[in-house]
Amino acid sequence: MAKTPRKLKRARSRHAKSCEGKQPHKSRKEAEDTASKLRSERGRRNLVAYNCQQCGKWHLGNKQR
Numbered sequence: 121m122a123k124t125p126r127k128l129k130r131a132r133s134r135h136a137k138s139c140e141g142k143q144p145h146k147s148r149k150e151a152e153d154t155a156s157k158l159r160s161e162r163g164r165r166n167l168v169a170y171n172c173q174q175c176g177k178w179h180l181g182n183k184q185r
């Protein structure tokens with residue numbers, strides 16, 4: 121198994137830690153589409169799309185209540 125070059129990965133993406141492991145969506149519609157798919161397929165009812173302050177893209181997260 122090849123090691124993941126962590127330095128390279130970090131240099132390439134300007135993502136902050138909060139973005140790590142999250143799929144970036146380029147538009148709200150794309151994020152919402154994915155969110156609704158996951159909601160129905162996996163029962164992720166608290167899933168919401170939000171505009172990320174760190175990278176300016178859209179991520180999916182859990183609704184905080």
Ligand SMILES: [Zn+2]
Pocket residue numbers: 135136138139172173174175176177179
């Ligand atoms: Zn982000």
